[in-house]
Amino acid sequence: MPANTPLGITYPLYTDSIDPAVQIAEIATDTDGIVQTLVNRIAAVATRPIGRVGAIANQVIVTNTLTTLLLTGGEFSTPMEDPANNRLNLTESGVYIITAAVLCAGNAAALPYSMLLQINSDAGFSAVPAAVSLPLHNTRGTWVNVSAVHFHTGVGTDHITLSVRHNSAASVTVMNRNLTACKVSNDTGLF
Amino acid sequence: MPTPTPNRGYPAPVNSDPADVPQALQDLAEAIDSDLATIEPTIHQRPFFRVTASAPQKMIFSTSERLQFTDLEANTENAIVPSPVMPINAVRPSAGAWWLTATCSYGAPPAGTLDEITFRIFSSGVAGLLSGSTVHVTPPAQDGTRTISVSTLARFSPPDDVFVLFDFHRVGVDPALYTLFSRSLTGTKVST
Numbered sequence: 001m002p003a004n005t006p007l008g009i010t011y012p013l014y015t016d017s018i019d020p021a022v023q024i025a026e027i028a029t030d031t032d033g034i035v036q037t038l039v040n041r042i043a044a045v046a047t048r049p050i051g052r053v054g055a056i057a058n059q060v061i062v063t064n065t066l067t068t069l070l071l072t073g074g075e076f077s078t079p080m081e082d083p084a085n086n087r088l089n090l091t092e093s094g095v096y097i098i099t100a101a102v103l104c105a106g107n108a109a110a111l112p113y114s115m116l117l118q119i120n121s122d123a124g125f126s127a128v129p130a131a132v133s134l135p136l137h138n139t140r141g142t143w144v145n146v147s148a149v150h151f152h153t154g155v156g157t158d159h160i161t162l163s164v165r166h167n168s169a170a171s172v173t174v175m176n177r178n179l180t181a182c183k184v185s186n187d188t189g190l191f
Numbered sequence: 192m193p194t195p196t197p198n199r200g201y202p203a204p205v206n207s208d209p210a211d212v213p214q215a216l217q218d219l220a221e222a223i224d225s226d227l228a229t230i231e232p233t234i235h236q237r238p239f240f241r242v243t244a245s246a247p248q249k250m251i252f253s254t255s256e257r258l259q260f261t262d263l264e265a266n267t268e269n270a271i272v273p274s275p276v277m278p279i280n281a282v283r284p285s286a287g288a289w290w291l292t293a294t295c296s297y298g299a300p301p302a303g304t305l306d307e308i309t310f311r312i313f314s315s316g317v318a319g320l321l322s323g324s325t326v327h328v329t330p331p332a333q334d335g336t337r338t339i340s341v342s343t344l345a346r347f348s349p350p351d352d353v354f355v356l357f358d359f360h361r362v363g364v365d366p367a368l369y370t371l372f373s374r375s376l377t378g379t380k381v382s383t
Contacts, residue, residue: 020212025194025203028219032196035226042233048382050288052318052344075318076288076346097290097381099343101322135327140307140360143323147342176320180344182288182381 051080054178093154
């Protein structure tokens, strides 16, 4: 009875009947499958899922209200981008880098007040993988940005959105904003 | 006539082939060797670049100025092509998606105070403004320097350049010249 190498290449034993064509063909076919798997993995590493959604149209954020940011444009035209729903959709299991930024206009309310920017996940380990808050300004704009390393099990789709909240007495207008993500590793295995 | 395997096309002999085992094994070995030789170059480090500068850079009041870099610390796997001749104020990454981080150290202005320091990273391509970071507190002289940074993911298609703009806005006395200290722009390719 033939034996197999640890990776599954079939080879004859001394006690097996001699059938060179079949036995060599088995080695060829088994090696073919192993090499193709490696080639597929190499290609997957080089072409990780990525997406970027954003918007530049003003969005008015009222006081003390956690508000989902509108991200109506897909910039890379990839399957991860879901600008119709203001989000990125993570479908593959693995580890992702996520980054977000928003430009907040100044307003004349009495200082101090701050803007909270948080990344939201509905299928990750945490509903808020990362958040940051920074003081805003009366007259000058403020960029607020945050990044996260995020894990998705691959069970279901992980919808990634952005929310903001501020405590200014007046509404705050947000301008340029974006949300980007890229898978950087699988959750198991060596690639 | 051997039958090619379904994926890689290795010669798999059939019973009707001449009974020449050494030749069949040699053909298979050479086919695998040749295939692996074509696969091997596709396995490599992720392209990575890092440009830096430590000599002070003078900024003029109320202008958006690009950070200048004088040292090419890393440029692996042809991350930026052609390799730049220093000094530079922009980097041209190879095609693909990149994780980028820019940093800059700054100190107190020579006079007056600043009410805004904004640090932005740009693509010269259609994406334009990629991300930014802002502080509204002027560092006091006794604080030495502070550092501002910004990171983002972006996709580039040559001849897109990536560059970093530093802006400051004053209150009261005009600090006509402002000095930046150590600064860096780092990128690694994360996807196509």
